[in-house]
Amino acid sequence: MNTTMMSIRGLLSIPVLLLACAFVPANGFADEDERATALFAGGCFWCVEEAFDAVDGVVATTSGFAGGHVENPSYERVVAGNTGHYESVLVEYDPTQVSYDELLYVFWRNVDPLDGGGQFCDRGDHYRAAIFAGSEDEHRAARASKEELEESGRFEAPIATEILDRSTFYPAEEYHQNYYQKNPLRYRFYVTSCRRYARLDQVWEMKPGRREGSK
Template identity: 45%
Template sequence: MEKKATFAGGCFWCMVRPFDEQPGIHRVISGYTGGHTENPTYEEVCSETTGHREAVQITYDPEVFSYEKMLDIFWSQIDPTDPGGQFHDRGESYKTAVYYHDEEQKALAEASRDRIDQSSRFQKPVVTDILPAKTFYEAETYHQDYYRKHPLHYKMYNRGSGRAGFIDKYWRGEHESK
């Protein structure tokens, strides 16, 4: 039985690779969710007028790869204390969120967020939203699997944005981001 998981972690280019090619992960799609505009384009989402966030939607087999593992990977790829976006990407469209598809996902997401918030890992409170899943719109083809299509640019962006350095500092050794 396949299930879906949806995460907004800033730039969706950087959220595909950590989940891609894991056992039990069938597909990772870059797209937009959470807003009020139907079929938004990248330019519309970036204009901050649609209410959407860049996100990834993952189709997976929960018997092979648990939602809890997915949450662990998600948290280890973001700065959950940043209320204004992620790293150099600023604005509503880059804010973090877990979009739950059922009550079990909601409970697991809230529990994982609370564990991180109560840990001594960060000086500031965790502000990542946990919201009900809404319609997910697949991003344009050129955004899909960006890390594979443009490996050098992806690597430069991941480092230049500050994401790689943050992950190394706060999450070293946990679900490496490459």
């Protein structure tokens, strides 16, 4: 794990007050408004929140943890390792405005799909990218999107991003939610130091500063 970058992010995420975590069942929190949820892991959840918040039809995003074997884990315990969790984001969206396939498109273009050891400067299993599919339809869509990329000839290396069964999602502490909005200067320092956007531009051949999914 990159000790320097872990220390930078650790300092940036020191809260004034730690709030207890709650959990959201694996089926999310779709309600009478006919909203749906999708669950993705793409490295730093601050950055994944920013990417999906920019998508028309996305109603809310929540940073947290999924895929592990420890109930209600704290951020400190997850980053210390051995809980099995991924830093993840629960995306709440209106399916009449944006489809799951479109969310997959945004997901892929905000991760480095060739990196199986983390994402960008953040190293370790909890920073790996993954799609947590909650139904057979989501599994089919996720597999199809991955196969399309594999067959596109874009990449010489194999795609390392996993497609996993959706599991219980635990929201992270409150100070992590909407971090990029609450702490814009610290967030931009972290993103720039981590070279996240620079790597995305390289992998996806975008123009510098252009983010897929941005309004």
